[in-house]
Amino acid sequence: MRDLLVLSFLVAFLPLALRSPLCAFLLWSWGGMIAIQSHVYGFMLSVPVVQLFALISLVQLVMTRRGGQTAYWGGGTSIIMLLLILHGLMCALLAYSGLPRNWELFSNMAKTVLLCLIIPVFLTSRERLNIYVILIAISVSFHGMLDGLKYLSSAGNHNAHGIPKFGDNNHYAIVLLMVIPLLIYVGRHAERWLLRWGVIAVGLLTFLAVLATNSRGGLLSLIVMGLWLIMLSKRKLVGMALAAMLAMLVVQLAPDRWFDRMDTIKEANDDDSFMGRVTAWKRASAIAVENPVFGGGYHAGQFDGIFDRFRYEPGLLGFVETPDVSYAAATHSIYFEVLGDQGFVGLLLFVALLGNAFYNWWRIRRLARKNPLQLGWAHSLADMLSACLLVYAVGGAALSAAYFELPYYLVMLLQMVWVQVRDHASHSAAPNLALRRPQAHTAHAQPSDTP
Template sequence: MRDILLTVIIVGLLPFILRSPRIGAYVWAWISLMIPHRAAFGFARTMPFAQMVALATLVSFLFSRERRPFPVNSITVTYVGLMLWMSFTSFFAINTWDVVFDRWLFVLKIHVMMYVTLMLLRGREQIERLIWVVTLSIGFYGIKGGVWTVLTGGGGRVWGPSGGMAYENNALGLALVVLLPFFYYLHQVSIRRVLRLSLVFCIVAITFSILGSQSRGALLALAGMAVFLGFKSNRPALTTTLLACCVAAAVLFMPDSWTGRMKTIENYDEDVSAMSRIYTWKTMWALALDRPIVGGGFVVNTRTVFAIYAPAEGAGAYKGGQSFVAHSIYFQMLGEHGFPGLGLFLLLGFTTWRRAARIASQTKDQREYGLWVPLLMRMVQVSLAGFAVGGAFLSLAHFDLIYYIISFVVLVDATLREQNTAASATSPSQASPAIASTP
């Protein structure tokens, strides 16, 4: 029954997508982040729903009047440059071409659909629709996991959607940390009391879900994000106090097994998982020093790479030629795409942060934008801070969620630019003499 219902919904949306590619942008975000077909148990589980939606969206996009020019600013220039550089380094990859090409194609699909989204959505209504879709697509697992954590007393781990980048408990924990600021944003801009109360429940449940993931990296990211969220909110003192009380209460609720696992952060040298990360980071660093420009290309977690670049002092602990993923967005980009790739990746985050700060400053006194744009831009900064902290321990440099968050800034910036251009074109100084002289 679940397979039939899901198939009917997605296939039924295709005609609407062909009429309006904007609907396709929303549906693609939903499917790529939530991966709803993985919750089915029959034929729908392996159906290529994402490819179907992407194809319908691209066909509609090519013939639609909804298409806007690609927004050009410091963020998008860096963004496109990063994708081009990752494509360039693929020609010098260490791994076999078929493996590298599959990974490159996977990453390309994410960014191409993101570029399409940037050319379709404008205005507060459309941007907030995208925010709702993004937050609820992964937030669904956080809400469900938070309830499960409370009901089970925190005795198990919370997992994400099967087959997605947020499936692992650590990845889901970080994804929920990154999304919490946008639940707060939606709570602040919502008018209906029932909706605001529902969002408060979501925030509390997701906090329990983050702790229930038993991810030490997510815990650190949650702490860093909470501090930034307190300072960036409309009421810093009140919000910081409420957040501290909420997190403290959730931590006290967790069992001793959870507390013991979190305490291993202090004694990382006695934890096998933590030491494997350090062992891998040293390997990625040695790889980058040997190939500083192009790195090792996509998929460097192979025995060949570790046999060449792994440190000798750690070889005894990892017998059998073991290899590990980078376990860090920074070492992942460094090992795969060299110092230029890491530089572009960091520059993308920096330019997004700066652009968000500038937009917030420019619109805070404007009647049309002051009620939502500054708050949204501050929440983007809070989310980026959480990702920067938690991402230091996870290989999520190609996670499409963070690029959606970057797109919020680009879409707001494009909206402001286009509306300012339209206002300048219709101002009295630009009007014809007959119109300008009319009383």
């Protein structure tokens, strides 16, 4: 049945994608984020739906002349992404031999960067940016809505694990948290009350799905996100009141085992799971110390041969006593994952990408404050995007999610919001300059020697 539904969707939207490069691009993004292949079990498994829309989008992009439209400009974000993928290519080429997922992970990263580099071609207006934000919010919150409903129907006994694309329960919690600020933005700017309340309902269900993951990292990231949003809010008392209401909702719905699980956060030094992560960080940093420029290759630390070689190496964390781990495991940190895979240069580029995003957020706020009537939407969207990336930066410190595509899309969205704000500011200043120049010329005019 699901295969027939997906096939019907493909038949219905394929003509639209063939007619419009923008539609093809949106369907490409939507299919990837909702992981459409994970919802089929039969003959549609062999149909590359996402790749089909990607191919249509790229072919139309090459064949279509975009005369008269805004010139391509991805700014510093595009430059950093290009450097990141070129460096990643060298890391894959010079990786330790035998890494089973080396080229698979590089290929996935290259596809992500390719889509990000195309974003500035299509998202050239406020309306298109809003459409893309809604698309991402719907794609990810769809999964959260389902798990939130299951959590309610089971009286808090449902355990949410998400789909394979999102990883385990900890990864899933961070993915859901990253989309909640986008739902807040959509609900805040929705003109119809029915849509606004619908978005609020989806947001609450997504919040419940985060609780259903039983993720301690998810709880910490949720607290950080809440504090960040309250700090940015103009109505801090209202924000604190909403936070208190959500806390009361947790107390009423969450079972005792959830509180027992969260209570172990304060025992990190005695937690074998957490200390196992630190052991993996040691191994990743040891690989980077031996290969400072290009690292060991994608997921080198998870390969048995490399694990045995660096098993007892202290790396950069030799001052921390950790238990002996007898098997190769994931790095459990976006920062140490990149460090071990791509060396110190790769980590520098990765951190620069996130840092540049927050720099764009600061620039957007600085200019948008001067014209809140026309740029209030940009200020609001930039704040929500910064909250999404803060969740990723904090929650990802204990997760192997360096190559997940969503944060890269959000980074490029911030760049495009900045482009809109910058262009608006320059256009607003242009008429004023045009009016002032004749006055200045008249005041300083000199007699002409020519008749």
